[in-house]
Structures are given as C-alpha cells and as structure tokens.
Amino acid sequence: MKILVIVAHPDDEVLGMGGTIKKHTKNGDSVVVAYLTTGINARRSIDYTNSSSYNFSEHYLQKNKKQILELKNDAKKSSKILGVKNTLFFDFPDNEMDTIPLLKIVKTIEKIILKEKPDIVYTSHYKDLNIDHRITCNATLTACRPNSIFIKQILCFEIFSSTEWTFSYDFKPNHFVNIEKELSSKINAMGKYKNELKKFPHPRSLENIENSAKRWGSISGFNAAEAFQIIRKMQI
Numbered sequence: 280m281k282i283l284v285i286v287a288h289p290d291d292e293v294l295g296m297g298g299t300i301k302k303h304t305k306n307g308d309s310v311v312v313a314y315l316t317t318g319i320n321a322r323r324s325i326d327y328t329n330s331s332s333y334n335f336s337e338h339y340l341q342k343n344k345k346q347i348l349e350l351k352n353d354a355k356k357s358s359k360i361l362g363v364k365n366t367l368f369f370d371f372p373d374n375e376m377d378t379i380p381l382l383k384i385v386k387t388i389e390k391i392i393l394k395e396k397p398d399i400v401y402t403s404h405y406k407d408l409n410i411d412h413r414i415t416c417n418a419t420l421t422a423c424r425p426n427s428i429f430i431k432q433i434l435c436f437e438i439f440s441s442t443e444w445t446f447s448y449d450f451k452p453n454h455f456v457n458i459e460k461e462l463s464s465k466i467n468a469m470g471k472y473k474n475e476l477k478k479f480p481h482p483r484s485l486e487n488i489e490n491s492a493k494r495w496g497s498i499s500g501f502n503a504a505e506a507f508q509i510i511r512k513m514q515i
C-alpha cells in the first residue's frame with residue numbers, strides 16, 4: 280500500500296502518528312511524508328525560544344537558513360528510524376500559511392497526490408489551535424476530493440501542543456492503532472527532533488508521548504495506541 284502523510288511542520292508526523300508510520304513500513308507499505316512549511320520562522324529567535332517580536336532581525340535572518348537546514352536533517356534522521364521511503368520539503372511560511380492563497384497550497388498538494396497516487400492519506404486535524412495544521416487539513420481535503428485519483432481512506436490525527444489546546448476540543452477519534460511494538464521507535468524518532476522537544480509536563484515531551492500512547496491504549500484496549508479520526512473511507 281502507498282501511504283502519504285501531509286503535515287505543516289517537521290515533527291507533526293511523529294507526534295501524531297510515528298508509531299503508525301513504523302507499523303506501515305514494517306508491513307511493507309511505502310510511506311512518503313510531505314512537510315509544507317519550513318517549521319522554523321515563527322519563533323523569530325535563533326535559540327529555538329519564542330521571541331515576542333514579529334519583525335525579523337538582521338541577526339536572525341543570517342542564522343535562520345542554518346536552522347531550517349538543521350530541522351530538515353533532523354526530519355530525515357527521524358524518518359529513517361520510522362522506515363519512511365521519501366521526505367518532501369516545501370517552504371510555505373511557518374505559522375503564516377494564512378498569508379498564502381489556499382489555492383496555491385491545494386495545487387501543491389494536488390501535484391504530490393498525482394505523483395504519489397496514495398491509497399491512504401493522513402493529515403492534521405481541521406480544528407487545531409495551530410493555523411498551519413488547520414490549513415493543511417483543509418487544503419488536503421480539497422486536493423483529495425473524489426475525482427480522478429482514488430484514495431481509499433483519509434484520516435486525521437492529533438498533534439500534541441496544538442489539538443488539545445484549541446477550543447472547543449473537536450478531535451473525536453474513531454480509529455485506533457496498536458503501537459505497543461512501535462512506541463519505542465516513535466520515541467526514538469521524536470528524540471531526533473532535539474530542538475522541538477520540551478521538558479515534561481509540556482505536551483511535546485517524550486514523557487507525554489508515552490503517556491498519551493498509554494491513555495489511547497487504555498481507551499481502545501491496547502497497551503499503547505495512536506488515535507485517528509476517519510474523514511473518509513471508500514469501498515468499491
């Protein structure tokens with residue numbers, strides 16, 4: 280099976296479905312991950328903290344190319360652990376996808392879909408707090424509308440420190456994947472995103488990744504699980 284994961288930022292794919300990606304690749308499925316933004320510029324700081332300034336400083340602009348490159352390398356290392364076949368990087372503005380015509384994002388995704396011809400598409404949730412996650416979902420659903428390319432399933436997933444911080448919380452999972460054997464790979468893959476990780480109790484901590492897998496596991500009857508919301512499922 281061909282799997283396409285469409286996310287806004289490098290690390291979204293691991294937080295949301297690192298265990299399921301590993302499960303797919305272990306089963307012989309081919310997984311491609313597309314990152315729509317650079318995942319860097321929103322913080323406006325060179326030490327990965329959040330600056331309250333909106334404007335880019337000269338100093339920042341000199342350093343940010345190096346940061347973008349470093350994050351790409353982290354994504355590639357992380358993908359290797361999960362057995363991802365290919366990673367595709369785009370450069371829509373981080374946390375400013377709302378400044379880009381939706382049509383441009385849709386066309387970009389359509390091009391990926393036409394090339395990859397996926398059986399299953401995964402993306403972020405339409406009601407996340409993060410604007411890029413919402414737009415990524417919206418654009419993906421538009422690009423995946425039933426027409427020439429047949430996609431069997433579209434699912435969306437939660438992204439820690441975004442899905443649960445929105446109001447109202449509309450993530451309603453109806454599909455659970457047992458990741459007991461893949462949880463260690465998910466944690467190792469997230470470990471490669473060294474500059475995105477935070478200390479517990481931040482949701483983007485290794486402890487929370489483990490806790491969440493156990494919580495979804497408790498809900499679904501597994502020792503560890505990832506949760507998804509099925510957006511569309513097609514049967515011939």
Ligand SMILES: [Zn+2]
Binds near residue numbers: 409438
């Ligand atoms: Zn994100």
